[in-house]
Amino acid sequence: MITIIWSLCLFFCLSHSTLVLAKHLCLPDQRDALSEFKNEFYVYKLYSFMDDKKTETWRNNTDCCSWDGVLCDDKTGNVVELNLYGSELNGPLRSNSSLFRLQHLQSLKLGSNNISGILPDSIGNLKYLRDLDLPYCSLFGKIPSSLGNLSHLTTLALSDNDFTGELPDSMGHLNNLTELHLGWAMLNGKFPHLLLNLSSLMWIDLGSNQFKGMLPSNISSLSKLEVFDISDNSFSGTIPSSLFMIPSLFELNLGSNDFSGPLEFGNISSQSNLLKLDIGENNFYIVDFSIFLHFKLLEVLDLSGNHLKFSSTPHLLLPMIVYLDLSSCNISEFPKFLENQTSLQELDISANQIKGQIPEWLWRLPRLQVVNIAQNSFGGELTMLPNSIINTFIASDNQFSGEIPRAICELDNLGTLVLSNNNFSGSISRCFKNVNSSISILHLRNNSLSGIIPEEIINDGLRSLDVGGNLLSGKLPKSLINCTSLAFLNVENNRIKDKFPFWLSSLPNLQILVLRSNQFYGPIFSPGYSLSFPILRIFDISDNSFSGVLPSDYFVGWSVMSSFAIIYLNGLLPRDFLYDIHQRSVFLTVKGVERELVGSGYDIYKNFDVSGNRLEGYIPESIGLLKELIVLNMSNNAFTGHIPPSLSNLTNLESLDLSKNRLSGSIPTELGKLTFLEWMNFSYNKLEGPIPIATQIQSQNISSFAENPGLCGAPLLKKCGGEEEEAKKQEQDEDEKEEEDQVFNWVAAAVGYVPGLFCGLTIAYILTS
Template identity: 70%
Template sequence: MHSCSERRMITIIWSLCLVFCLSQSILVFGSSHAKHLCLPDHRDALWEFKNEFNVQEFNSNGIVGDKKTEKWRNNTDCCSWDGVSCETGKVVGLDLGFSNLNGLLRFNSSLFRLQHLQSLDLRFNYISGILPYSIGNLKYLRVLSLRGCNLFGKFPSSLGNLSHLTNLDLSDNDFTAGELPDSIGHLNKLTELDVRSTKLSGNFPRVLLNLSSLISIDLSSNQLKGMLPSNNMSSLSKLKSFMISENSFYGTIPSSLFMIPSLTRLDLSRNDFTGPLEIGNISLQPNLRYLYIGENNFNGPIPRSISKLVGLSELSLSFWNTGRSINDFNIFLHLKSLTSLDLSGINLNITSTLHFPSPIAELIISSCNISEFPKFLQNQTSLQVLDISANQIEGQIPEWLWSLPALMYVNIAQNSFSGELNILPNSTTGYFIGSDNQFSGEIPRANNLQLLVLSNNNFSGSIPRCLDNLNTSLVILHLRNNSLSCVIPEEIISDRLRSLDVGDNQLSGQLPKSLINSTRLEFLNMENNRIKDKFPFWLSSLPDLQILVLRSNKFYGPIASPRDSLSFPNLRIFDISENLFTGVLPSDYFVGWSAMSSAVGVVYNMQMILAPGITQELYHKSVFVTNKGSNMELVGSVFKIYKTIDVSGNKFQGGIPESICLLEELIVLNMSNNAFTGRIPSSLSNLTNLQSLDLSQNSLFGSIPLELGKLTFLGWMNFSYNRLEGPIPQATQIQSQNSSSFTGNPGLCGVPLQETCGQEEETTKQEQDEEKEEEDQVFSWIAAAIGYIPGLFCGLTIGHILITSHRRDLFMRTIH
């Protein structure tokens, strides 16, 4: 038994221990909590950085982003803000990718006060301007991603100051880059470099050969040229991925590339390389798994040395000019890991006994002069992707094709298939392209389709309402140029729909109202049908809509409403020609059509991952427009940048809207064959990218504005059959036009017309006043578009000063 004094001592000791433990816990908790509180100067810098940008509805990739900075709250712990990470109260990471930031990254931005930043991700925002030299002040940066930010100018040499940098991604910008700065050669820790699609030019950047830590290099889709270094490529001894596709490199591929033991991915496609292809002495178990050397200038037989690359999983040899048909597929027999093979553009003689040593998941044999459906495919139970387009295959599709258990994607376009299309309802195929054939009959019922392209065939009847599950899965539906005659079923419209093209049929009824739920819709083409409906104002609620073509139908009524403001922020092609539209277009009609008023790219990447490692472009979008008086089809890169407005062949009245001057990126403007009145706005000279202008067959009066002569790209214009008068401006761009561009205007004179002008009379005061009024109105719309809030603030301030002054005068009078 302990004595009382001993028990008291034990109690005191335990109490002291408890107090000590509690105090330590409090200290630990306090220090732990304190280290997460950001430093005040870091918080202030972040808050100022937030206020340097506007947050728009869509980011620079046209996607609704997270708007992370809108969730920040001042005078709170910035380490808890979205996208911010800290260490001991210092901001070390800033992830604001896809945050819809819109503004200029200034050289004195508060961002550069965050000296402890180790990771900076601002990808896919509209952070325009030149990449400031100040970026080199962030000397502890390890990761820098500015992909898709609309930056331009040159790469700053200060990037070489970022000696800790391991990952650098500047891809998908508008740099007028020239060559990479030599200072990049100082980044000895750099492991990943991505500068694809940055307009990089010159020869291969030899400074990269000094960066022995590089694991991945992507120089794709640039303007590089010349030969690759022949002997030094092996200095990149840790390189795993080397991608330089879509440039202008030429000469032979250095064998030293194949000698890099760590290399797993090599993409040299779409260049001008020539043979011979020297793979050299490599081990029997190389690491190279992905080899893409298609679309170059290789001639002669495919080298048997490729069979040494026994680890290959994906191989593209497309458009290799072999000079003869390939009958011998033995070179592929050693590639026992091969799952993807692209032999497009090579003449093939495929026998029914052909087999591969491994299960093929992706086979692309487009443009191979094949005249029979390849029967060996019947045994390819692992086949997921099949492209046999642009061949000479006739007859019907064999039914066994639809029983292949893994088949997901089939492209048989541009052949001579005929008869009825026999897609089996229970097929696993989700992506089917059968355009440009001779199919007839009705469109078959099919399950779970996400993509269906059957354009340019002879289908008739109606669009089936019972295309199972289309209401939940359909992404692409293209049925143009057939003989379909029906009302478009509401049931086929999916909320996932991104592209709908049913032009050049005999469709009737109204536009499906269910399209209002297709919030991802980018492309809508209804041209050359019999659709009778009012203008679909509700389409302006579709945030991604880029292409709207309603031409040659029976749409009627006004396209402007006093109740509904019409704003298409991403619209690039607006064609409502040859309808029955009426009314007056308000002066502010085109305010808010952002994509046509700025060079912001809003092109979407219509690709889909079909399986691991298998990515397919889902369809080739194209559209016909009227340009320079003729119809032309827009495809490829031209399609992606084209911006046009065509309201011709309607019954519009009133003046040409002054807000048209805001659409500085317009390439084609066609307002012909209407009843427009008034003067031709001189503000059309703001459309500096305009190439084609058609204002013919209206009731426009006055003179042709002298300012139009400043439009250096304007190669075609038509003012015929109006009530214009006076001398034709003496500008090369205008007087080089054919005389037919000015006929039907009895008051016009001068070259190229035969009517000579007498002595020019002075412009009357009334005309001067009208021109002055027009200029004032143009200025007001520009001001309204870019300066409403500052103007309002200034107005209120001036008003407040005047009222205060007036009250002071009254007060002084009262005293006296």
């Protein structure tokens, strides 16, 4: 009996399990739609840090509800959520895509894929959608009006795309919308008044677009608004005071617009919950700093780039302020009220007119971590007090002198130190070993520092090292080989004497290498090393004493210079590196002129400069692999042989300098196809033959072809041999034609004269007879 009971129990358990399993199997039509959708795209690794091909788990013999990124309704088996964020999908989203057969979708997340194309009207057929997330997708064209059909939509994210035009009026029907993310979407027009009808909106992001005009005065009708971001547009006029009266608002970003006039907040509610206020980079005139005391909970305040005046009294207290940006505010004295800001963690007072010394009380603020006093007139010796929590100190572009204070070495958590463009002297202290476990950005360029680069300043986490423009000597520290995060290395304009650091090619994140104007020597190729810089975008070793030849395959493996690629380091997006990037600076020779490349300019430049060395032999044909190169400078060396025709593959090239070598043969006619090539120099070589006839070549200055005795043709005054013979023949032909014309005219005149004479005599005879 017991056996029967156990058997029945087991039967019912198995039956129930089977029913449950059967219940969760997705429907065949849903599986087919997903499979077809997968096949509409091709998958490749777009970003170096991503390895998230979710669709690899999609196999026909498995339950599609168990596939990565797929969520089904427990009862019906319909697919209700599709999340393929960052799955390396490539290809357009077609209007007849099988995606639109998933009629029960409530959440669609396809962000960070290369779905380049127009967002089809068919998107409006997914009538149950609540969450539509398509940022970073390379979408373009107009936002379809069919989005207005998605009446259940609560979150719409289309940021970081390339849309055009304005928002469709139909979006005014999205009454359930609570979050709207349209930052960096290339939209234009005036502020979308249709948004004022969407009373449920809690989050509006229109930042970094091309909107203009004034804000509507009745913007306070968005009574549930919590985050409002319209930064980096062209809005103008004054800010409606009603905006500050929305009780739920806790983040307000109005920076980088054209707002002007005195800043007024009106009758701010005592219950204001504003935590962040960014009105930087506008044209406000702020007379009374105490107006910010109305915001009792304010933690982040950005007033940069405005006209600011405030009392020097030290009693002004913003009790909760954590981040304060007063850069470019025409301040001439160090703000004394900061002494009482005990919650302050980050302070930026850069680009002002402050003189003298840093007050000692600044270092005593108990929570201070980030200090930026760059671009002022601070002078004398830099005095600091030990502060164990300071992690960022930027004091570049001032007038500090003397040695770098040893107190810096007592900042145990120091991660960023920027002292560039001052008058510091002496050696770089070895005491940096006290902080070398944490420092990732060290910039000491354009001072008068001498001695060697000590090994003690190098640590495994170093990401950016700039000691250019000093008097440093010795060799490059070999410990740099351990810096696997190193992206930026600049030692230009020093007295470093060393062989080429082949070992740097083992650094996986190195993007910028500048060794120019030192005393480096020897070959830049060695059979024992694989010189492959996969993500290097700037390679400048000019004005040294490098020698030897380049093998034919020298440029194999320079991936970023060879093909379009977006490089994100350590899993971070480019904007997360802006603070780092804006501290970087190098001088490059572009189009024959030395220019400083600062900040985000690194994103577009791809530069290869070996000029001013002793390199010889042929220029390798493999240079044609560097298709993304913008600047190529191999001048002032001893290269021989012909100019490789493969240069015509460098379709993005804007500046080419091959002058002062021993190159022979002709200028390849294929270079005429380089439509972006604005500047070129072939002077002081042994080139010969006609200069190719192409607009960008013919438009060059005559000096670009000077001292090549065998060259001929425009823009040189010297005509080519064939041209001279042709011109002489043409001249002879013209002379002969002129003689023939003269003979013809004489014959014609003679022919006309004889009949005329005969007729005249005949008439005369008749009249006289």
